[in-house]
């Protein structure tokens with residue numbers, strides 16, 4: 401993880417910065433620490449507890465409540481482990497937990513209880529695993545956030561993927577365009593961008609940003625997406641439907657429009673994964689379906705994301721209808 405960027409990690413200092421009165425939210429006993437990039441924090445409206453970006457990142461006492469059906473591993477990550485850090489849930493695709501590091505700790509995270517650890521043997525093991533599994537055509541770099549890797553390690557991951565003839569697609573899931581865009585605006589040699597530029601001449605690259613609210617998108621994210629488009633990378637976005645953040649028609653419509661303005665297609669709107677500690681973000685299915693029906697009347701079809709849910713042992717994400 402890079403350490404030359406700035407993050408908010410201290411609850412009281414963060415509240416002071418936001419011009420909010422002090423309060424205690426059981427943070428001392430919350431196992432999921434607070435981490436917010438200062439870039440993301442700069443887009444939060446000061447003095448407003450209900451700011452939709454703040455609600456995504458501010459630890460809350462509600463996370464400590466036990467709620468039936470909300471579990472440590474809501475999407476069956478553990479049972480799909482092939483080897484440490486290498487997960488296969490779907491035919492032809494493999495997911496790599498490339499790093500435990502994130503640029504932000506989203507309070508609704510489905511992997512908030514995942515037993516992450518950095519493993520220096522992962523790259524050579526991935527290399528061997530891919531050599532043996534010739535039915536894999538797509539490798540998904542996930543985490544954590546794969547773009548939190550240093551330039552050299554990221555390059556090493558990409559290299560072992562590029563050399564596999566049977567792999568035709570590299571997919572990257574990331575929050576970086578809205579949290580630490582400087583990671584991708586650096587276009588020097590050895591940079592992540594430089595690596596992706598070379599990779600895009602050899603394989604299909606699908607870049608999936610995770611943006612939940614239009615207020616997260618700014619000039620820097622626009623520049624990141626523009627640069628990636630110019631080198632031929634496919635840009636998609638997935639969002640999570642979150643109570644108090646984006647569970648209204650106006651926000652979802654604005655999000656689709658703004659993503660499109662920045663060159664990104666909204667493809668998934670996820671129902672919340674039932675991880676332990678996130679129940680207060682839940683939007684009921686009936687409301688989610690109603691929202692989708694309403695935004696469908698206001699947007700062209702290509703800007704309407706698919707409402708889906710991921711469940712353990714399902715062969716694919718399931719549409720909610």
Ligand code: SF4
Nearest residue numbers: 502505506509544575
């Ligand atoms: S960036 Fe992704 S992995 Fe990290 S906390 Fe947010 S949702 Fe979880």
